[in-house]
Amino acid sequence: MIVAEQKPLEEIQRMIAPYEKVLILGCGTCMTVCGAGGEREVSFLHSALRLAQARTGSNTHQFSEYTVKRQCDPEFMALIADRAREVDAILSLGCGIGVQVAAEHFPDTPVLPGVNTSFMGTITELGVWDERCAACGDCRLAETAGICPITRCTKGILNGPCAGTKNGKCEANKDIDCAWILIYERLERLGQLEKMRRYYPPRNFRTIPRPRRLVNLVKADMEEGNG
Amino acid sequence: MPASNFPVSRKASFDDSLMPPCQIACPLHMEIGEYVDLIAQGRVMEALQVIRSGNPFPAICAYVCTHPCEDTCRRGQVDHPIAIRALKRFAIEFGGDRMIQEEARTTYSEKVAVVGSGPAGLAAAYYLRKLGYPVTIFEAHSALGGMLRVGIPQYRLPREVLDIEVQRLTQMGVEIRTNTRVVSLDLLFELGYKAVFITVGAHQGLRLGIEGEESPGVVDGATFLREVNLGFQPSVGTSVAAVGGGNVAIDAARTALRLGAKEVKILYRRTRAEMPADPAEIEQALEEGVEICFLVAPIKITRENKRLRVTCIRFELGETDASGRPRPVPIQGSEFDMEFDTLITAIGQAPRIPEDFHLRIGKGSTIQVDPVTLLTNRPGVFAGGDAVTGPATVTQALAAGRQAAQRIDEYLRHKYPLPQKEKPPIAKDLLPKTIEVIRKAHRLEPERLAPQERVQGFRPIELIYDWQSAVDEARRCLRCGMGAEILFQDRCATCLNCLRVCPYHVPYLDENGTIQIPADQCQACGICVAECPAQAIVLRKPRDRRYIDEELHHVFSTAKQSGFRPLIVSFACQYGLFGTGTLSGLWKEAQASISIVPVLCVATVEPEHILRAFEMGAEGVFVAGCGEQCAREDTHFWVRQRVEKVRRALGQMGLEPERIQAFNVRVKEEDPVQRLHQFTEQIGQLYLAAVLAQEVKM
Structure with a gap:
């Protein structure tokens, strides 16, 4: 899941300052789950913005709110076409993807990000999210017992642990588990410690040409005579 | 902010409460959960209205109902059932039932x-x-x-x-x-x-069918009670026996005591476990000195010297009979004699048409x-x-x-009888894991006269609850059937927050990966309602309860009319403060207009509600829980989460975070009155400062 946190109110107020009518657009998937931009956060932000405006005595903005199921698909954007037409800007509480899909779909409407998209991760306890995947495009989890050193080791090294590990924690932050110790313990548990002894050559970071694209469809080929 | 812009996102008329076991057990299907809840809120007159709408003569039931509702009450699975009948009696007495006048008009000639x-x-x-x-x-x-x-x-x-x-x-x-x-x-x-x-x-007493039953001094229970109740004072002598194990036998025995009998025995041919009489009545009869001889029944009566010689036989319990109880089998040769002045037979009654x-x-x-x-x-x-x-x-x-x-x-009217549409029932037992988390609380009984006082006459033996005890007893209700429900399934992101926050571990993921909140286990604490990021969960709504949104609206429209400033809004537990009337005493001297939004539990108050109160013009907000009385341990934790969230937001918009406070009203170390006064004073100063600043600007 994509994890994000809502931007501070001041920053949001600054962003929307030039626009009179603003639609606060929530996202019903990851942003709902991580509590950054679901139905509830949309209505909380809506109230907060109105209250802040009332405190300053100005009446500049008119807000409206709506939450779509998913902002990362253009079809959902089509559902709010009428609402979008009536506003001067959309304040999207979707992740960075949602903001961009909205921007692509509504070329004439400014779309502003209401959250800072943080990482891909999981909930580890109530109210706590942790990063788990860096989307490196070259997954090695089979060799590292299902624990990603790219994401979870501060240095991202492929042949760990380094000399900075102490009592199972990382030298960079004593609150963080050393990913390589975790890997070691789990390999031991699985009876695959031989994987620790192997050398893993450095990854070729040049294989990630941004922006990446995935095509998962066979183009119809005339020569094969389907016509 | 104009009120019309206020987002009431949930359907106001939603009522999908399920029928709790007490209501199903009641022959009249009275809305027991509803009136018990109203008593718990101290809204006794409204409770009486609910009672009267479901029962033509509630005052009578308040005394004599055999309360099958209490037998099925699911609180009994936790500790003891709610004292429903006694609570009804409380509502009758304190709600002013005697003042109510009934009216009817003749519209038909038949x-x-x-x-x-x-x-x-x-x-x-x-x-x-x-x-x-x-x-x-x-x-x-x-x-x-x-x-x-x-x-x-x-x-x-x-x-x-x-x-x-x-x-x-x-x-x-x-x-x-x-x-x-x-x-x-x-x-x-x-x-x-x-x-x-x-x-x-x-009214026709059944006969024992034994020799000597016609003797003077032998009377059937129905006739005996009728004579006493119609004002005759039959002389029963000093020793009396009542035959039978039902309520009539108990009534007859206790009545005989009150008529001056010194020694009263009940002869019953089975054991206490099989007695059809109300266990509480049996207990009270024993307290008053009635002796019950189990596994004994008369087989012959002879009258000698104006006394009755009753030949009895002892029984043992045999196999289960058609009534589902063990059949009493006479023990050969166990005959013995007892002497009484009066023998009352109370083995059953039949109509005589x-x-x-x-x-x-x-x-x-x-x-x-x-x-x-x-x-x-x-x-x-x-x-x-x-x-x-x-x-x-x-x-x-x-x-x-x-x-x-x-x-x-x-x-x-020449109409066909139509079947009544009934709400779906809640019938399942509570799961052990749910029971474990429910805070235990003893059943409070109204006081009774002492046994020696009772037998002096025919005064009613049960007294009425005092206000505090009634509210406390009513608060024990588990509110079966009023629990949380995922109303907007399409909004649910299956984030599992409800599953994580539920103190009773009620929500679960079914095999299809859909979250379920089983209505028969939910304890209606409302925490998941306020924690659902998709706002997809609601509490099933009992009748005439407003959602917090609506209540806020109501409060502000009233406050606007009064015009008194500064305005402080309180989200208060509807039981702890409201029920006992502590609340009204709290701010007699408050230098502010305090409007109260009663809530089912302060854990149901969402950050949006608090923010909205400020938006609608409140200068300060406080959330007042019921403290140690709460059915849960973690309510205050959730209140703090939400208060902190709003404080952060207030801080970001340049408002003092102290404008919002959370009180636990009935915690011993905390004096709520003092803290509340401090708070209102503080808000008053902030308000004054703001007004002055405004004037300076102008």
Whole structure:
């Protein structure tokens, strides 16, 4: 899941300052789950913005709110076409993807990000999210017992642990588990410690040409005579 | 901010509460959960309204109901059932039931005769009159009430309670003919009655069928109680035996004590576990000095020297019989003699229906009726109550009377009886993991007279709750059927927050990966409602309860009219503060206008609610929980989460975070009055400063 946190109110107020009518657009998937931009956060932000405006005595903005199921698909954007037409800007509480899909779909409407998209991760306890995947495009989890050193080791090294590990924690932050110790313990548990002894050559970071694209469809080929 | 912009995101008229076990068990299907909840909030008059809407004579039930509701109450699975009957009595006394006047208008010309004035007859007359029919009650005795009058002892039902209900019927225009025994139904039809309801009860005591039963000094329970209740003072001598294990045997024994008997025994041929009498009544009889001889029954009575020599035999329990109880088997050679002045037989009663009624009689001398229409074999003649069912409870009779009124109305208006649409029931038991988390609380009983005081006369033995005890007892209700529900399934992101925050571990993921909140386990704490990021969960709404949004609206429209500033809004636990009336005393001297939004639990208050209160013009907000009284341990934790969230937001917009406070009102170390005064003072200063700043600017 994509994890994000809502931007501070001041920053949001600054962003929307030039626009009179603003639609606060929530996202019903990851942003709902991580509590950054679901139905509830949309209505909380809506109230907060109105209250802040009332405190300053100005009446500049008119807000409206709506939450779509998913902002990362253009079809959902089509559902709010009428609402979008009536506003001067959309304040999207979707992740960075949602903001961009909205921007692509509504070329004439400014779309502003209401959250800072943080990482891909999981909930580890109530109210706590942790990063788990860096989307490196070259997954090695089979060799590292299902624990990603790219994401979870501060240095991202492929042949760990380094000399900075102490009592199972990382030298960079004593609150963080050393990913390589975790890997070691789990390999031991699985009876695959031989994987620790192997050398893993450095990854070729040049294989990630941004922006990446995935095509998962066979183009119809005339020569094969389907016509 | 104009009020019309206020987002009320949830449907206001939503009511999907399920029927709790108590309501199902009640023959009248009274909305027990509803009135118990209102009592817990201290809204006793409203509780009385709910009670009266489901019961024609609640004051009577408040004394004598056998409370099957309490037997099925799911609180019993946790510790002890809610004292529902005693709470009803409290609502009757404190809600001002005596002041209530009933009205009825005649809209139809068809006259209806009610033969017999027991609970079934009275209830039928009541509802027929409400429907607009002219009704006449015929009663053979000198006063109305049937078994309520001649069967139930006064210490269980004071006669003034009955008199008030009868008085109300008279007010409603019911014609009453006492001392009038109906001998022929044809005559009633000749007199112009279009329908007749036969409810003559079951007053005929069953006979033991043993030698010497005709001796003077042997009397059947129904006759004995009738004589006492009609004001005769039969002389029972010093030693009395009552034969039987039902409520009549207990009533007869306790009545004999009150008539001056020194030694009273009950002879019962099974054991205490099989006694059909109400366990509480048995307990009270024992307290008063009644002795119960188990596994004993008389087989012969001889009268010698003005005393009764009763030959008894001992029993042992055998195999289970048709009644589901073990069959008592006499032990050969175990005969023994006892001596009494009076022997009261109370082994059962049956109706006695005059042959001239020409009604089809079935098993146990009862009248045979169609179970749906309640019609007998004669057109226009309906029957109900003990005369149809055999001896049963007051509440069952009231239900029969209500049903009869409905059926008679349908008959006279030529309508087909329609099946009633009922709410789906909550029947499942609580799971052990749910029970474990529910805070245990003992059942509070109203006080009773001491046994030695009771036997001095016929005073009612049960006293009434004081306010605090009633509220505390009512608060124990688990609110079965009012729990959380995922109302907007399409919004649910299956984030599993509800599953994680539920203190009772109720929500679960089903095999399809859909989250389920089983209604039969939910304890209606409302935490998941406020924590659902998709706002997809609601609490099933009992009638007339406002959602917090709506309540806020209401509060502000009232506050606007008063115009008093600064305005402080309190989200207060509707039980802890409201129920006991502590609240009103808290801010007599407060220098602010304090508006209260009563909430089911402060854990249901969402950050948006608090923010909205500020948006609507509040200068300060406080959340007041009930502290140690809360059914859960972690309520304050959730309140803090939300308060902190709003504080952060306030801080970001340049408002003082102290404008919002969370109090726990009944925590011992904390003096709520003092803290509240500090708070109002602080808000007052902030308000003053803001006003001054405004003036300086101008």
